[in-house]
Amino acid sequence: MAAKEIEALVEKLVNEIIQGSALELVDVEYVKERDWYLRVFLTKEGGIGVDDCQWVSERLENRLDELDPIKDSYFLEVSSPGLDRPLKKxxxxxxxxxxxxxxxxxxxxxxxxxxxxxxxxxxxxxxxxxxxxxxxxxxxxxxxxxxxxxxx
CATH class of the missing domain: 2.30.30.180 (Ribosome maturation factor RimP, C-terminal domain)
Known part of the structure; x- marks a missing residue:
């Protein structure tokens, strides 16, 4: 699966996971640096916390383990996009x-x-x-x- 296809699939999975919550998906990146990284950026009114990131990370990790769409080894990171976040959507x-x-x-x-x-x-x-x-x-x-x- 190509990086853009992986990003699209993960975007779909994360939106299913956070549906009905106060969380909002900002962006998904699947990039090769020294290693492969799958990064999910979330936000919510008032800011997100570690518990929010952990909640999404655990559920996303379970779904990705079930589907096994990514053949490479990678690191999953779920976080806030930060103060200087890019505006894309x-x-x-x-x-x-x-x-x-x-x-x-x-x-x-x-x-x-x-x-x-x-x-x-x-x-x-x-x-x-x-x-x-x-x-x-x-x-x-x-x-x-x-x-x-x-x-x-």
Whole structure:
């Protein structure tokens, strides 16, 4: 099974596991670093705790053991996506309207490849920001990464 197929299957399994709970699936990654990692990122209103991660991890591990779709050895990690999480799905963008985000682009826009501004809107066509008091629209296919901006 290819990595994208594994991610799709795990997304389906996790959504079945968390159905009816306060948890929400943010993302699934199956990546080869030094070893293979299957990462599941969850969120919920007020934040997730270790107990939430353990609850999902145990159930997901049981389902994956039953189905045995992954032939490689891998490490399963279930966690929060963190403060600087990438925004990928429509729900992510909707949840963070009005928040400060970083948009990284493939090519410079106005001489910059990283723009920081307030998220005004987002759809399949583009991302609208307010940058330094001015509205700006970035075509979605020109954005390589969009994530929450964290200031210290």
């Amino acid at each position: 429509a729900k992510d963008f909707a949840r963070h309207l009005g928040d400060k985000v970083e948009v990284h682009t493939f090519a410079p826009i106005n001489g910059q490849k990283t723009l920081v501004g307030t998220l005004l809107a987002a759809d399949d066509g583009g991302i609208s920001l307010e940058v330094d008091g001015s509205p700006m629209s970035i075509p979605r296919d020109q954005a390589s990464l969009v994530r929450l901006h964290v200031e210290f």
